Amino acid sequence: MKSIKQIGRHALVLAAVLTACAVPAWAASAEVTFVAPDGYADIGRSSRDRDEALAGLKAHLEKAAESALPATQKLSIEVLQVNLAGEVEPLFRHRMEEVRVLRQVSWPSMKLHYVLRDEAGTVLKEATTELSxxxxxxxxxxxxxxxxxxxxxxxxxxxxxxxxxxRRSSL
Incomplete structure (x- = not known):
């Protein structure tokens, strides 16, 4: 009869093998690079605001690629320009603060260069595009x-x- 210790070891090995088999060798992903972010039209005024906005945009672009692309593709994105929605304006109360004011004339926009590749590294699409x-x-x-x-x-x-x-053509 096997001891509980031996059964535990076998279960751990089995779990590791099953986990390794469940992870695909290639998963849809995005590599996001910010090109000269200090020159962006509007990414926030303080370094904290800029860092948070860049991190948020990077995370969302990566998540969107993972959701939208087949597992056999990889997307490289260079963010060339960012202009966040609204404009930062002073707000005078007890002390000077700033607030982002949203107006119809201050819409968000981004300029991106992207390259979509398959798992062999073949370029499927490449373009520079402006989102607004x-x-x-x-x-x-x-x-x-x-x-x-x-x-x-x-x-x-x-x-x-x-x-x-x-996405449809790969299914």
């Missing part, structure tokens, strides 16, 4: 909230229109 959401105040759906909600919606719309055919 001029009617961002009327189009926001309930699934977006919090920081960068308008930019996230714009990114998701772009992924849906730009990569929908790629």
């Amino acid at each position: 959401e001029m009617d961002y105040l009327q189009r926001l759906s309930g699934r977006y909230s919090g920081a960068l909600q308008y930019e996230k919606q714009m990114i998701d719309r772009w992924f849906a229109s730009e990569f929908a055919a790629d």
Whole structure:
């Protein structure tokens, strides 16, 4: 009869093998690079705001690629320009603060260069594109909230229109 210690070791080995088999060798992913972010039109004023916005955009672009692309593709994105929704304006109360004011004329926009490759490294698509959401105040759906909600919606719309055919053709 096997001891509980031996059974535990066998179960651990089995779990490790099953986990390794479940992870695909290639998963849809995005590599996001910010090119000269100090020259972006509007990414926030403070270094903290800029760092948070860049991290949020990077995370969302990676998540969108994972959701929109087949597991056999990899997307490299260079973010060339960013202009967040709204404009930062002073707010005078007890002390000077700033607040982002959203108006119809201050829509979000981004300029990207991207390269889509298959698992062999063959370039499937490459382009420089400009994203913008001029009617961002009327189009926001309930699934977006919090920081960068308008930019996230714009990114998701772009992924849906730009990569929908790629997703269907790989299924």
